[in-house]
Amino acid sequence: MQNYPLLNLFWTMLWFFLWIMWLFLLFKVIADIFRSDDLGGWAKAGWLIVALVLPYLGVLLYVIVRGKAMGKRDIEEAQQRDAAFRRYVREAAAPDASAAKKGGHVEDLTRLAELRDRGALTDEEYQRAKTKLLV
Template sequence: MALADAQYPFLNLMWTMLVFFCWIAWFWLLFVALGDLYRRGDVSGWAKAGWTVLVIFLPIIGVLLYLGTQGRHLVERQRARETAARQRFDGYVRSVSTVSNSDNGAAQIAEARRLLEEGVIDDREYEALKQKALAR
């Protein structure tokens, strides 16, 4: 163990960990920047291509430049995407939900009345549906 300490001192270990952390952080920033860029509908394809080339050829400067110039509204765009996704999900859940207005007694009676007026059911069936709706 003493041999390992002499060959790789503690400060070198700390430096290696710092470099590794910065490398991971840079990749995270790269994914955030490019993810935001490619999701944006207000940026043309040429602008997206230009930012991508800049990030590839000048990686650190390109990412920091994008975040500095375009990142001002990054959080707002992310929140808008999340809100839209949540609304789409809620709408989907409501559309496929078995619990709807038909479980409401008044809605069931109104539906039964409509069926009676259209001649789909007779008075006896209407009364049965009405009693069933009122029992709930």
């Protein structure tokens, strides 16, 4: 370790980090090339060849030329994922037919809790009403 000073270790780690970051960006660019709807097949093949044959320059060119569209596609995909997740949560939290027959509604429990918080219901009344809803 004496032949490899701390500053050299720092520079090695820095270059290793930059290399890993570039690899991440390369995979992101390749994925964006394939998911892009506004590029035709030959344009996708051309960008892919440029990104793989001239790796550093190709990735840099792609980010400069198509970076704004790449960001928009990322935002749209994130919004679609968020909407799908929210839709799933709503469907999973919605009472099904058997729960509706029993009266176990999330909205009813929420209203009861609000009434208790405002002081319109005592804790005993709240517990009795809650028990009736859940049975």
